[in-house]
Amino acid sequence: xxxxxxxxxxxxxxxxxxxxxxxxxxxxxxxxxxxxxxxxxxxxxxxxxxxxxxxxxxxxxxxxxxxxxxxxxxxxxxxxxxxxxxxxxxxxxxxxxxxxxxxxxxxxxxxxxxxxxxxxxxxxxxxxxxxxxxxxxxxxxxxxxxxxxxxxxxxxxxxxxxxxxxxxxxxxxxxxxxxxxxxxxxxxxxxxxxxxxxxxxxxxxxxxxxxxxxxxxxxxxxxxxxxxxxxxxxxxxxxxxxxx
Numbered sequence: 001x002x003x004x005x006x007x008x009x010x011x012x013x014x015x016x017x018x019x020x021x022x023x024x025x026x027x028x029x030x031x032x033x034x035x036x037x038x039x040x041x042x043x044x045x046x047x048x049x050x051x052x053x054x055x056x057x058x059x060x061x062x063x064x065x066x067x068x069x070x071x072x073x074x075x076x077x078x079x080x081x082x083x084x085x086x087x088x089x090x091x092x093x094x095x096x097x098x099x100x101x102x103x104x105x106x107x108x109x110x111x112x113x114x115x116x117x118x119x120x121x122x123x124x125x126x127x128x129x130x131x132x133x134x135x136x137x138x139x140x141x142x143x144x145x146x147x148x149x150x151x152x153x154x155x156x157x158x159x160x161x162x163x164x165x166x167x168x169x170x171x172x173x174x175x176x177x178x179x180x181x182x183x184x185x186x187x188x189x190x191x192x193x194x195x196x197x198x199x200x201x202x203x204x205x206x207x208x209x210x211x212x213x214x215x216x217x218x219x220x221x222x223x224x225x226x227x228x229x230x231x232x233x234x235x236x237x238x239x240x241x242x243x244x
Contacts, residue, residue, distance in 0.1 A: 002124040003049060003144075006131035007061035007103070008111040011094055014042040015087035033088035039096060049130050049144060060124065061097055062114040063105040069239040070110070070223055077223070080173050107237040112136070113227040120229040138164060138226050155194040162199040163189055164224040165217065166206055174223050177210050200244050218244065 018037040023029040050057050070077045097103070104114055112135050119127045119141040128142045128149055136143050138161035140154040152160075166185035168176020180188075192202045200221075207217040222242050225231075231240050 001053065001055045001126040001128065002058045002060060003046075003053060004115050004118050004124065004127050004129050005046070005049075005059060005061050006111055006115060006129070006133060006136075007063050007094075007097060009131060009133065010042060010045060011038075011097055012087065012090065014038050014045065015090045015093055017041050019088055031088060035089050035092050035096070038089050038093045042093065042097065052147060053128055053144060053149060058125070059101055060118065061101045061103040062111045062118060063094070063098070063103060064111040064114070065105045065107055065109055067108070068110050068113075069108045069241075072108075073241070074174075074219065074223055076173050078172050080171075106232065106234070108239060109227065109232070113232070115139075116141075116226040116228050117232055122229070135164070135169070135224075135226050138224065139228065158196055158199060159189060159194065161225055162196075162203050162221070165203050165221040168220060169224060172223075174220060176220050176224075177206060177212065180206070180210075204244075218242075 015033065015038050018033050018041055020032045021029055022032050046059065068077075104118060105111075106114055106117070109117075112131075112133060115129050115131065115136065116139050118124055119129050119139060126142075128144050129136050129139070130144045132145050136145065137152055138157050139152065140157045141152055143150045143152055163182055163185040164176075166177050166180055166188065167182045168174040176185075188206055189199060189202055192198050203221065204214055204217050207214065221244075225242050227239065231242070232238075233240065
């Protein structure tokens with residue numbers, strides 16, 4: 001069994017949890033962090049996931065490599081996060097995790113895509129993705145996001161992906177069809193057969209009815225698709241963009 005860890009998220013959240021506000025006087029305070037505390041929180045969380053998954057585990061940390069292909073095809077991607085403060089000790093903890101664990105990253109890819117490729121490549125024995133990111137539900141995989149392992153079928157993954165292609169992802173700056181969220185997108189696709197062609201036809205129809213172009217629909221489908229095996233050329237570092 002292999003636990004594929006969303007290392008970007010786990011390191012970031014561990015560093016946030018380790019920050020301590022120290023008040024020296026009525027008026028003065030500083031923000032403090034200890035790398036040892038960050039690592040302790042990080043490693044304790046790994047142990048929790050190992051317990052939930054049960055069995056003997058290999059651990060692979062999956063990291064992002066910026067800028068990504070999404071920034072190239074959509075320059076506004078995640079622009080809403082520019083300038084936001086990162087937690088103290090983040091860079092140091094990333095370096096330590098990469099030294100202490102098997103780590104995986106590819107040129108131009110976010111950690112989500114690295115997780116997707118690793119989970120669908122057949123390279124890792126019984127892979128389980130460990131992540132709280134909703135985007136992972138667009139992948140056919142075993143997912144540990146809460147307190148149990150969930151099996152996401154290909155049909156469920158494709159349906160969730162096309163729902164996101166309609167709704168977009170405001171957290172990442174992906175607009176989708178303005179005014180249509182995930183609940184509405186799910187309703188729009190509810191009666192559509194579980195085939196990629198049928199789902200995609202409904203996505204196109206939704207975009208054109210709202211005054212968008214097919215090119216807009218394709219762009220959003222590409223942005224919301226987490227890469228699977230076959231979508232990336234490991235030799236050239238090029239992404240094979242999805243086409244209908």
